[in-house]
Amino acid sequence: MSAPKADNGVRLDDRDIKILSILQREGRIPKAALAERVNLSATPCWERLRRLEDAGIIESYQAVVSIKAFGPVTIVFMQVEIDSHRQEDFATFQDAIEATPEIVECWGVGGGIDYICKLIVRTLDDYQALVEGLLAQDIGIKRYYSYVVTQPIKNVPLPVELLARES
Structure with missing residues (x-):
């Protein structure tokens, strides 16, 4: 190689x-x-x-800290579409996400939605309260979709050997 x-x-x-x-x-x-x-x-x-x-x-x-060590938790993936696609609107949303510790990962994506976020909360009630708080902040959320994790299947490190291959 x-x-x-x-x-x-x-x-x-x-x-x-x-x-x-x-x-x-x-x-x-x-x-x-x-x-x-x-x-x-x-x-x-x-x-x-x-x-x-x-x-x-x-x-x-x-x-790598075991999530199980903290007792029952709820992991939710949330797809978000924002109202407007001006640079300042993306920045407003992203600043709010950065300031929300329950949102542990967030990616800007192409396609029908703008972002996919991974949230970790204690309960679904906590998730609902978090979303209501984000909506109340008026950070430009037009629509969101929630996906509650029922069973983790795979979570592994980067496949370094594959990514390092020459094309």
Whole structure:
């Protein structure tokens, strides 16, 4: 496999990709163990790691917290269409979303709707109160559709090996 180039111009080889893949699943792996798994000595592995961090390919290290640890919660996906499509209307909506901690993910999308948001709340009553609050803020919501998660099926890290392939 030839080394694909990341958007920032950094070339990634098979070892870089393996490092990224391992770190996504085992962020607390000791550096010596990481070096051994990618068949490098500690110093070259550490240098690669620093290069990936400096290039912004590794943005941060974080723990994956079990949602089950907090007791019953409700996950809702919400599709949102906004009233107007002027830049200031998008900015108003996005500012409100940024200020709402229950909205943990939000994507602007093309097609018949404008945004898809992922919300985590305790109960459906909490969700309803949240939506009513957003509507009362007059942030431009024209229409919204709610989808309550009944069963999580798949939630995995980025498929680094697939994304790094040359086209």
